Amino acid sequence: MQPSPAEIARTIAAGHLPAVAHIACHPGPVPVRHVTDVQGRPLLLVPTESTLSTALRPQPGNDDTALVLDIRDVPPMSSSPALGRVWVSGWAARLHGDEARSAALDYADTDACGDLLDVGGSQALYRMDVAEVRYERDEHLIEIDPDDYAEASPDPLRAVEFDLIADLADHHVTEMSDYVRRQLGPAARPDDEPRVVRLDRYGFLVRMNGRSARLAFPRPVTDRHDLAHLLHPILCRRCAAA
Structure with missing residues (x-):
């Protein structure tokens, strides 16, 4: 028995590892703090006065912004093999009011950081709707069905x-x-x-x-x-x- 590709993807994307965002109409990747909720949707914690916040601002006529979240596994020991790399593609929209407060609680389940207290002020939360998930390991790329990804659960021992x-x-x-x-x-x-x-x-x-x-x-x-x-x-x- 071993984890399925969907479970590995959920584990890597869960929020314990650093990530960068490739954002539509923005040059170069941008570091981003994130976790995923119970459905595997990334929640992005973003300073409201930052390059990332500007990059995530929707184009005129849109409510959300297309992006790809890029997360690489970091092995726990120098002798440990890496699990690989995951790309989660979709659209991110800023949350407000009750949605933002509910998402802050979801975020705290994985990372109870102090900046969550400033959501709505100096910090903002964005939620991604997942459209595509790709998992790469040892130069082998696997396309993961978004529904399989959503139904899988991250490994409880990874943290x-x-x-x-x-x-x-x-x-x-x-x-x-x-x-x-x-x-x-x-x-x-x-x-x-x-x-x-x-x-x-x-x-x-x-x-x-x-x-x-x-x-x-x-x-x-x-x-x-x-x-x-x-x-x-x-x-x-x-x-x-x-």
Whole structure:
């Protein structure tokens, strides 16, 4: 089991990674702060007096502005492979009144930053209606159906992936190494030193002397606490011995 392209796209676009916007009629990409709501629609937090705000101003006769949000995955560790890159295309419109207040709450679910208190003043929120989603990894481009993208959910471990991998590396190397060897069976080599390099709801990727292996969890995990419950028998030496 592993994430689908739609799930990976939702994970990369969720708001934990930096993004740039390519905006119609504006030269060059512009850095932008964003998250996505439960439907995968990007919410852009924009200073009202900024180059980005000017670029997002609709052309006469329009209510919204066409743009492409470009987000690259940033691996949690130097040894971790990148998940790839996502382009989300669509139209962004500024939100006002109740819509802006509701969107601010949605934004805070992912990033409860202080600037949300100034929405309607020095800050503005824009919402994108998604028209196209493209996902690229290892020079392979996949077109993702916008409905599949909207129905997928971002990985619940992505925001804490670095902490989880660092904890395994600092405190559970022996237990994880023994577990990986048991899972690989005859495919394990005597000189293997397995190290977890990526983690998601479906399992983890380990590196061993130039080789990689993906090990699946018995079931998808729902959050960090669920993962701890699932890994407890592996990481507890007394439990493993029993």
